[in-house]
Amino acid sequence: MRIAISATGPTLDDEVDPRFGRCQYFIIVDPETMEFEALDNSNNAMAAGGAGISTGQMIAGKGVEAVLTGNCGPNAYQVLSAAGIRVITGVSGKVRDAIQAYKSGQLQVSSQPTVGAHFGVGYGGGMGMGRGMGRGMGRGMGMGRGMGRGVGTGTGMVPPANSTPQPANPEQELEALKAQSQMLAQQLAEIQRRIEELEKKKK
Numbered sequence: 001m002r003i004a005i006s007a008t009g010p011t012l013d014d015e016v017d018p019r020f021g022r023c024q025y026f027i028i029v030d031p032e033t034m035e036f037e038a039l040d041n042s043n044n045a046m047a048a049g050g051a052g053i054s055t056g057q058m059i060a061g062k063g064v065e066a067v068l069t070g071n072c073g074p075n076a077y078q079v080l081s082a083a084g085i086r087v088i089t090g091v092s093g094k095v096r097d098a099i100q101a102y103k104s105g106q107l108q109v110s111s112q113p114t115v116g117a118h119f120g121v122g123y124g125g126g127m128g129m130g131r132g133m134g135r136g137m138g139r140g141m142g143m144g145r146g147m148g149r150g151v152g153t154g155t156g157m158v159p160p161a162n163s164t165p166q167p168a169n170p171e172q173e174l175e176a177l178k179a180q181s182q183m184l185a186q187q188l189a190e191i192q193r194r195i196e197e198l199e200k201k202k203k
Contacts, residue, residue: 003102004028004059005095006069010038012096018070021045021052027095028062031103052076060085068098068107077113089114 006023008015012034017023022045029036039062044055052072056079059067066086080087089110091098101107 001032002028002030002062002064003066003068003099004039004062004064005091005098006041006067007038007095010040012036012094012099014095016068016070016091016093016095016098018092019045020067020069020072020076021055023055023069026059028064029095029099031099034099050075053079056080056083066102066109068102071115072110072113073115074113077110 005027006017006020007025007027008017008023010025010027012027012029014025014027017025023041024045026039026041027036028039039058041055041058044051044058047054052075056076060079060083064085066088067080068088068091070089070092072080072087072089077087086109088102088107091101091107098107
């Protein structure tokens with residue numbers, strides 16, 4: 001029996017990645033022997049679209065019985081369910097601890113997706129500004145003359161194109177926000193690590 005866990009790195013001591021389709025790695029492990037292989041998911045993680053479906057198909061091809069992850073969108077959930085794979089969401093902490101929790105029966109199978117499509121894609125902001133100017137001049141009988149000039153400026157914020165859809169109830173929303181917070185913290189740590197690396201090279 002083997003299970004797949006979305007992970008931020010290739011070892012059992014790395015954190016569970018809150019995203020399924022766009023996680024960095026999968027740890028495919030036999031919970032009994034703890035033998036595992038790390039599966040690089042960076043190609044799907046960087047995909048413009050369809051990450052959940054392609055990642056789900058990749059995992060289904062690995063012959064696993066269950067998937068442990070933070071959140072799972074509708075497309076990935078459908079692919080995994082169709083392959084007879086149990087989906088367990090709301091998982092966080094170290095991969096090793098998640099496996100132990102699974103073995104001891106502490107984790108429950110999810111009956112539906114926990115987030116909407118495009119979760120984990122990131123936020124996109126858009127701002128539109130339009131300016132219009134019209135000038136009209138008319139001359140008529142009786143030497144009447146009229147001149148009109150109008151200037152209009154409008155700015156409008158549009159909602160982010162890829163903002164995360166909100167889950168149906170407060171509990172799910174809380175879990176999704178926690179997962180997002182964890183994901184952002186990990187990204188920030190990675191950025192900080194890279195900055196330090198580059199600064200050392202500069203010296």
